Amino acid sequence: MGRHYFGTDGIRGRANGKVLNAATAMKVGQAAGRHFLRGSHKHRVVIGKDTRLSGYMMETALVAGFTSVGMDVIMTGPLPTPAVALLTREMRADLGVMISASHNPYADNGIKLFGPDGFKLSDADEEAIEAAMLVEQELAQADAIGRARRIEDSRGRYIHAIKQSLPSDTRLDGLKIVVDCANGAAYTVAPTVVWELGAEVIAMGVSPDGLNINDGVGSTSLDAIRARVLEEGADIGIALDGDADRLIVIDEKGQVVDGDQIMALIGLRLAASGELRGGGVVATVMSNLGLERLLNDAGLNLVRTKVGDRYVLEAMRAGGYNVGGEQSGHMILLDHATTGDGCIAALQVLAALVHTGKRASELLHLFDPVPQLLKNVTYSGGDPLADAQVRSVIADAEARLSGRGRLVIRKSGTEPKIRVMAEGDDAGEVEQVVDEICAAVKAAA
Template sequence: MARLFGTDGVRGVAGRDLTAELAMELSVAAAHVLGDTGPKRPVAVVGRDPRASGEFLEAAVVAGLASSGVDVLRLGVLPTPAVAYLTGALGADLGVMLTASHNPAPDNGVKFLARGGLKLADKVEDEIERRLGEQWNRPVGSGVGRVRDAYGEADRYISHVLTTLPGRLDGLDIVVDCAHGAAHMVAPEALVRAGARVEAIGARPDGLNINAGYGSTHLDRLQQVVVSRGADLGLAYDGDADRCLAVDHTGAIVDGDQIMAVLAAAMHAEGRLAKDTVVATVMSNLGFKLAMRDAGINVIETAVGDRYVLERMKSEGFNLGGEQSGHVIMLDHATTGDGLLTSLHLLAVVAGSGRTLRELASVMTPLPQILINVKDVDRGKASVPELTAAVAQAEAELGEAGRVLIRPSGTEPMIRVMVEASSQDQASSVADRLAEIVRTACA
């Protein structure tokens, strides 16, 4: 039987894969695993993004928790990092976020957080899954949990992210794309309170339009509005606002690698970058790594996934890390990737330096990168001798100005071929050649 928990909670099409019954059962099991607090009654916070299905899933989750004897604070629509922060700030024993991040509206997910707003370890998720449907003694009378709305706690989160800023953002003219998602209220409010002039787009969720043509996976509109308005820059979040991408005043995209490079360089110059190191994944652009090397900053690589970045940061005491997709973790201020926090600190560098985002982002030059997903192959054959020899030949051909990454999919019969090179033509040529070898050698 396949594992129920994926890389970021339990996801699926709401009402078909992720039913109200499953959401309730998951919450009961999570209450038994995470809510064992001894004599005191456990407390949970529950937040969601604006998806229509979040309404019935929230009701199911709250019912499961309260019927298990857990007091519930219902936060309403808030970003995932806000729920993570409030789990810790309110002293809750667990947090629950209902979201499918950048996925389309029909999808949804249940994500659990431990005390302090921390992501769960695999073994804890496995224990929750193991206890699904088990027999248990149901509390009655005064033993059942109580439920109350705590929508005003959004301001506590806004105040928190603003207190992390070194200065105000007065004079900056920005456009922010909220993906019709969880940040549609808190992000514009925080940016305005920080001093910026703000035009918000993708800020009218109707439950069905989340990520539809807006947000960090659809930057076209943001680019157009920034250029037509003559704004200084634009920011884009995904549906649950745990990631952020940007565009400069010309409409050019500034991705997660470039954002990390700007933040790392600024923190390094101010002596705030722990151990002069930033944590990235194997998918980060080689241009990022070369730029960090030239700036005297170490780069440590992890497997793909912000949870692996976070694990490495926590275990070795680093305070900045992230992914090309815009998941940036600033561990001095947050326990997870936080799009709003990231964007505020990026803006603070712009405001404090007096330079444009385009100038700041030029600290790194992204190398052309080609990614080919070779489907319907045996992912277990990703290290066969024929392919290993071809990769070695390609690496010798590319030299220090390029690299090759062959990565089997964790969930599908697919092998990913990624090639970076000094030119687009060379990257495409090498990637096509390796993809063809994968098709024949890994069939």
């Protein structure tokens, strides 16, 4: 069946809009709760959220839904997405829920679901829950209605867990680090863990008011942290997004370090120590060709997936890989977490800084990115990519770039847009190829 609610990363939309509102959240709670009522034990769900104003409404509606079908609820308050995944598994919950729209502005929100193993739900589970949302669910008898409670030690549990991702003798003493939490879910835990490991911390984006999440701060708004790193003479800057599953780094010169460079660093270091599994790294089709060439030169492979961290994770689990991620900053390190975790990835980068004694600008620029250009073309209907002329132009572009570049053309999963990306050693040729394809798509749209 066609999906009305679930996308590539749970349910997301405008808070109080047609798709995402209190009624939807209650339906999710009832449908997901019934779906995971398996066995005779007392069932429980862990619910976390970021700092959006609408999180209060969504949390309350979800609690009502879950308790109405007989599930107990444990609320954590504001906490990173990977922390919710961790607590779901550690507390032997049947289900975990994160209320967040990640890097989107405050007016949006979303619902992400995790199974008892701490991994995001399978397509089959999401489809079953979506189907159940369309019908009335059986409610619990009065004596079996669930209870709800808020726990106070969730942040401490998560801080302890991510510190365990480093060797016990690794300290960050002597480093000055700017930590930008995007006024989001990690506004307490990220500065705390870095400070506890010995660093001098300059915290920013740590004053959430419900409306300022991702607003001029965080991994998608880097001007503020770049300026702060230079102003403070810091060794490095760490920028997280609203739910802290994404990481972008700023070196001491103010240069941006994206997910491709971070994956390169972590992958090569683990390979050198014999800890890299799968013989390479998993990334999406958007990762730069420079990363692929670097890994190939080191005898490692780069497995590419569709855009979306869930597809990266699926490929990692299927192929036995322990390092994967996206150019945008999602870092999945399966030795330490079941989903993308910006804080854990940041600690791996900081540990490398300490162990090598290098400056961030030396350590984190392991390859020169190949010129890459992405443009979007809006279309009103039909399938422009099926047009004969469009296919001919694309085939010609692929032949021109063969051996010297790549072409990635895909439909957006959320908007009526065709995304055209090309990369190659010749920036002028890349631009020409993208413009020619965009023109052909517009003519056919």
